[in-house]
Amino acid sequence: MHELLTPMEMGEADRLAIAAGPCDGYALMRNAGAVIAQAVLSRFPDAGRIAILCGPGNNGGDGYVVAKLLEEAGLDVACFRNHAPREGSDALLAAADYHGPVHLLDNFTPGDFELVIDALYGAGLSRPIDGIERLIVEAVNASGMPVVAVDLPSGVSGASGAVLGAAFEAMLTVTFFRKKPGHVLQPGRDRCGEIVVADIGIRENVLDAITPQCFENTPYLWLRAFPTLSNDTHKYRRGHVAVFSGGPTATGAARLSARAAARIGAGAVTVLSPPDALLVNAAHLTSIMLRKTESVADAVDFIRDRKVFSAVLGPGFGDAARICALVPALLDRHQTGEAFKGLVLDADALTAFEDNPHMLFDAAGKHVDALVLTPHEGEFQRLFGSIGVDPTLSKLEKARAAARRANAVIIYKGPDTVIAAPDGRVAINTNATPLLATAGSGDVLAGMVAGMLAQGMPAFEAATAAVWLHADAAKRFGPGLIAEDLPEMLPEVLVGLGLN
Ligand SMILES: NC(=O)C1=CN([C@@H]2O[C@H](COP(=O)(O)OP(=O)(O)OC[C@H]3O[C@@H](n4cnc5c(N)ncnc54)[C@H](OP(=O)(O)O)[C@@H]3O)[C@@H](O)[C@H]2O)[C@@H](O)CC1
Ligand SMILES: Nc1ncnc2c1ncn2[C@@H]1O[C@H](COP(=O)(O)OP(=O)(O)O)[C@@H](O)[C@H]1O
Numbered sequence: 001m002h003e004l005l006t007p008m009e010m011g012e013a014d015r016l017a018i019a020a021g022p023c024d025g026y027a028l029m030r031n032a033g034a035v036i037a038q039a040v041l042s043r044f045p046d047a048g049r050i051a052i053l054c055g056p057g058n059n060g061g062d063g064y065v066v067a068k069l070l071e072e073a074g075l076d077v078a079c080f081r082n083h084a085p086r087e088g089s090d091a092l093l094a095a096a097d098y099h100g101p102v103h104l105l106d107n108f109t110p111g112d113f114e115l116v117i118d119a120l121y122g123a124g125l126s127r128p129i130d131g132i133e134r135l136i137v138e139a140v141n142a143s144g145m146p147v148v149a150v151d152l153p154s155g156v157s158g159a160s161g162a163v164l165g166a167a168f169e170a171m172l173t174v175t176f177f178r179k180k181p182g183h184v185l186q187p188g189r190d191r192c193g194e195i196v197v198a199d200i201g202i203r204e205n206v207l208d209a210i211t212p213q214c215f216e217n218t219p220y221l222w223l224r225a226f227p228t229l230s231n232d233t234h235k236y237r238r239g240h241v242a243v244f245s246g247g248p249t250a251t252g253a254a255r256l257s258a259r260a261a262a263r264i265g266a267g268a269v270t271v272l273s274p275p276d277a278l279l280v281n282a283a284h285l286t287s288i289m290l291r292k293t294e295s296v297a298d299a300v301d302f303i304r305d306r307k308v309f310s311a312v313l314g315p316g317f318g319d320a321a322r323i324c325a326l327v328p329a330l331l332d333r334h335q336t337g338e339a340f341k342g343l344v345l346d347a348d349a350l351t352a353f354e355d356n357p358h359m360l361f362d363a364a365g366k367h368v369d370a371l372v373l374t375p376h377e378g379e380f381q382r383l384f385g386s387i388g389v390d391p392t393l394s395k396l397e398k399a400r401a402a403a404r405r406a407n408a409v410i411i412y413k414g415p416d417t418v419i420a421a422p423d424g425r426v427a428i429n430t431n432a433t434p435l436l437a438t439a440g441s442g443d444v445l446a447g448m449v450a451g452m453l454a455q456g457m458p459a460f461e462a463a464t465a466a467v468w469l470h471a472d473a474a475k476r477f478g479p480g481l482i483a484e485d486l487p488e489m490l491p492e493v494l495v496g497l498g499l500n
């Protein structure tokens, strides 16, 4: 159930299901209407007057089915429409089967009702909501009355989660077969309220032909690739991570990354520190090792000689010129040696390339197995220029395009973090909490990704696992969270996954 289908893929699922039988399109619509009616009856058993707003397409068709079923159940319903169902559509059949009155939308007054069922537009939303419909959406939202959305709250794009014109703020959204990206990308996700995915008779095997490439980030995606411990392991075999420290007044970020890498299971972690920051780092490190690193050669020699598996560069690092010198060396297997599998670039290591992103993109993918970039919104815009500001692209499409361009796994952070691989796979994270909006939490995430890479996880799985575990740690800690708390929650998070 973790696949996310674009509206086009959902249309394909619909066509394949109808072709395979036994349900035709109208049977699927009746099933869809039935699950909505059931949800309304179970959650709002005492609802007074219910308004059902029906659009011209099949979303409206679902609405007429719901109207018929709720009326048969003895509820007081009234249907409203702005346009008649399209000729030859299943919606026309559904409207014909509903024998109650259908009023014009202009006559709908929210104050006359206790519940709204929104069946205006779903997968077929093709332009912004405007005119009387926009006024109604805004009036219903302002009234605070509960809205049950059929498939998607009208106005939310199923492909991108964008609000086109205006969108209902639903209490409950019932969608069919699989969620769509618009259910999990912001702001769409906030407009959906609770989301129920209902079975309407489409068989799972239609997905074999569709091969979806977009997923909700759940443990199902990466648990099988999660590292396991053998009895004869040792600390360096579990994975050695190096984290580059900034100067004497900016060392905390590297230590957050280092601590996170260790807590997620790397066997050894070393902070590579400039000479002038050595003492401040030494004063704060216990199990994490420390190494004086003055030059690019120092760093790559250490990585090669001490069999470092992965590294984090960027958090608190500052010096852009040094980053631009370090990164090509770290991405060159001839310099780092074969053991070095992955590099995580965050914060300053992303911004350092804003004027010359090709320097980074050209070096990427040539040698190192795994390059992971972890930009937040601002860093993404700086590094990916035209992709970042393209208004026609959703966050999902931006992350996917960036991953292709950079030859890297991208973790495009935020409330709806999107993780994209150069091969087109994309995962959207849904377990985050706004408590993560605290200084240093991104540094912890970078360290977690490096810790997963060091333990041999492939880059996409390492990134998706780290993002999920990071959010789970925040949720488990709860209010009062600061970045230092995140690594300390990881043992509990791992036990919660059954990984003990
Ligand atoms: N797939 C499945 O398995 C199943 C799907 N089912 C249901 O079907 C729904 C999809 O149906 P759908 O394709 O007919 O699209 P829908 O959202 O009703 O709208 C299209 C119509 O609206 C119009 N229109 C669009 N935007 C507009 C705007 N802003 N303002 C004004 N008009 C606008 C658009 O006009 P056009 O773009 O053609 O000019 C067209 O006439 C899906 O969400 C689910 O509920 C279920 O029955 C069970 C099986
Ligand atoms: N409102 C929010 N809801 C959920 N997660 C958030 C929110 N704001 C930030 N985050 C998460 O918190 C982390 C912040 O990272 P970043 O911006 O790099 O912070 P820092 O540079 O201080 O470490 C990211 O993982 C991001 O996805």
Ligand SMILES: [K+]
Binding pocket: 059, 118, 119, 120, 121, 122, 149, 150, 151, 152, 153, 154
């Ligand atoms: K709808």
